[in-house]
Amino acid sequence: MLFDKLFDYLGSGSVTVSPKAGHDLAHYAVGAILLAFFGIFVDYGHMLWLRSKLKPPGPRPWPIVGNTFMLPDTKPWFWFEELSKKYDAPLITIWIGRNPTIWVCDAWAASDLFEKKAGIYSSRPRMVVFAELGAGQSNFLNMYTTTPAQRERWRAHRKLMHQGVGVQAVRRYRAFQNNESRVVALDLLRRPAEYVAHFERYATSVVSIIAFGRRVETSADPIITEVIAAMHVAADLNVPGKTFPMLMETFPALARVPNAVAPWKHGLGRKRGRFFFYALAAEAGEQEGHEDSFVKHIFAESEKQGLGVEEIASLTGNLFGAGSDTSSSTLITFILACCAFPETLGPAWEELDRVVGPYRSPTWEDEENLPYVKAFVKEVFRWRSVAIIGGQPHAPTQDDYYKGWLIPKGSWIQGNVWAIHHNEREFPEPDRFNPKRFLADSPDSRPFPGERGYMTFGWGRRVCSGQALAEQGTWITIARILWGFRVQKAKGPDGSVIEVDINDYTNGLNWRPQPFECSITPRSAEVEETIKREGRQALEELEQYRGESKYRMSTFYK
Template identity: 75%
Template sequence: MVNSEFFLRYFGPWSIVGLIAFIAIFVAGIDYGYILWLRSKLPPGPFPLPVIGNTFMLPDIKPWIWFEHLSKEYNSPLITVWIGRNPTIWINDAWAASEIFDKRAGIYSSRPRMLVFAELGNGQANLVNMYTFTPEQHDRWRVHRKLMHQGVGIQAVRKFRDFQNNESRLVALDLLSTPEDYVKHFERYATSVVSIVGFGRRVASSEDPIITEVIAGMHLAADLNVPGKKFPMLMETFPFLAKFPTSIAPWKHGLGRKRGFGFFYALAAEAEEKPGHDESFVKFLFREKTSYDLRQDEISSLSGNLFGAGSDTSSSTLITFVLACCCFPETLIPAWEELDRVVGPGRSPQFDDDLPYVSAFVKEVFRWRSVAIIGGQPHAPTRDDYYKGWLIPKGTWIQGNVWAIHRNERDFPDPDRFSPKRYLHGDPDHRPFPGERGYMTFGWGRRVCPGQALAEQGTWITIARLLWGFNIQKKKRPDGSLIELDIFDYTNGLNMRPQPFECSITPRTEEIRTTIEREGKQALEELAQYDGESKYRFSTFYQQNEEAMKLYGNRK
């Protein structure tokens, strides 16, 4: 009290305000000086402004295109964009991504701080978002990663081939009757596969609410987490805005509720209690619960990640496949020739068929328009690292720009042209590429998508069957003219898919139609063991299932 009276008497209130302002400006100047000093050591990029960095330079939509442009402008495989006071590094080159994320995977297995997606989204304890900066964090992340690989890794997915094949047969059957609903058929198929894998229950109808609700939730998360200058991602620039209560902060868009936890745990617990299907992922998790001291939120996130991510990405890939067929019909002819020679009309393709062009076709689908267009969530080094003399500080947000990587003219000549032959040795457009797959759709290193093998396996058999069974082409108007399609007309979220479009999907021959019908009926009989229905719905769960929350929430 004495001190405040002294200052007010001898300096006056305006002097105090001026002193505070001077200190604030001085501190801000020191901070900005540090940012500029750090910038001199980082990969090149646009000049950051104080406090806001480059945030307001970000485009309103599809920032990955801007990152690609910056990479060309600065003639650099890595570029730095400042989100507020924090640098983010974007890798726009396949070889740089492989060198950093794959060859140095040991120090790039962590995540940075992600305020919107992690802290206000699905939590830092989720495998997708986990830190690995301390030994304890790294050990817990390894437990989650081990469980996912045991559930859906390369060695595990072969046992899923029978029902993946049968669900794929049903896609073909459904396309015979309602080809205009191809998006719904793909979403049902993808959701049903991961539901069988995860919970031992198939999804029989495209009208099942769990399809539309889960996929809508995935789209919302993908849309909300695009780097940009709008809310909610603007909170990454101004973190103090996240401190406001949600009730008076509309910019938080309902984030921070962790609402998926109870729902997916209830689904898991419901599946665990039902007899049979002991090979399902949730029953495996409950068997290992004591061994790994799994908490309820961990079981929820592990099963929820499988369900949410697998349904949206796989269906979006198949929609891109249809778009490619429509816009590049010349690529279908070699596929038909190969399939007619190896398979014939009396049966559909099987996993053990030798179909090199079809395999190249699938690879080109993954490359041409990858769903996870910026390679999933960002990595962060667990210690300072250097690449070509540039500093990559510990904890820095560093991410692969799959859009730029897959459109590099050096690796993929005429990259927007859909050309499966580029994956065949001897073709003039074939180029070396890091890794045996020839694409980087599923991420890198120890953070590669754990469901990659499951997705690749299912996508291969489904595309092979649809190429064998159907002529997929642009739709004709009543006057005979074709409805033109735009190969760049995609959604703006991090998991992108083509905007809705019309097309024509017809069986190639009557004999093939008969085979599709016969195999579809057989598939329904073989899949009957997975029939069932959950009593839970995401949209009503938290209003109508308080007792279930208490029941499952108290389980140990």
């Protein structure tokens, strides 16, 4: 249509073009086209040379776009797993535009690269969507570590995160984390159908107490609904794919177009969300009491560490946003597993009745005496890991080789947790929820790198900073729900069982089950009374964390 209008314009008499000028114009146009084709030919030849000589195997890339348009519409980690099996290779290469991305689909390869060579694989590749249009190098998640200055900055952020939610720090939080878990049990007793809202309130409240010194009392609090909704949007937008905004990873020049004329950017690059989290931090930092809160520690260290507004906002936002979404999603997966695999509940009930009894709920001191419950929690982490591709990609700080394959410096290399946790060599019948996999004397147990037996939280120096907090809270909450309730498939009005679908999950990088109905009832009258008593006591002890923010994400920028 554009060319038709141009020809009409040229032929209208408004413009006169001499035969010689027209001949020269056509000559230049042909030359430009030939030059473009030659450039594409040379570039594609270079891509194929790299593919055949240097990289792990994968499908043949197309010129310019690579394998981008071969990606499935949803859940690409399934396709990466299939390719790993097709090529019989622990690593595969997928070209996103002209850039190779390497996907690790094997536990032992992931351990060899990300754990044993953690010093090399500690950096990040270029990430147009998540980093350059997001928080950039102000965010601990995105920071490069290729130069001494970058490593020093990253270490400063990592130290602050470890001081907030590291292995030693989280033990200080057990009292209020346990009380919030008791409140979850009380909420499930009163309104079992709203289990998703209860889990989101619980997870958000725990990180809110840690970060700001104040709890979240109700599931209707906008701080839950708005922040978790924002986390879901971010997770959905960052799935590797062939649609915008992730298509900008294939065509990065499109990221430089101003937002006003670039609807494909989905509003990314405005640098707005991070300032909301700074406002929350500053508000909590100015209030009296709870001097051990994370934000007060950050502000106390800000001058020494030279922290800017964006860095403080990112540190707070990472803790608050990610901690609330991932923990609640893990608990929803736990409920799904109970419904889909009821045969796994009997051993847990027997163990809890024998060790704990009905007149108190489990505590962390019971953990070593509850090996089956401990194994149950590990299987929840393994069966449907929330961070299904292990968080953000890694990048080597120097050229490296694995099984004769070159992994160039700065390459995008990422773990496929789905494939790792569903390899039948380590996990026979991987879709079956089976806690006995994690019992040392069980015939279902198989060797696996690392002492935990799963890779849910990533690897090496880029392992999730909140791992200890998540593991601590997930154990006590799952143990308490197993102790207190019968979690089963729901029944319809006619008494028929409503089935659940173990594969019906969202598409985001932090996925969770789609909504499903279930039945959650107390296991006995004695247990019910204990839940009520402990829940009331927990609410009294949590009263010290009562508080409210004046800020709402939905109105902050108005």
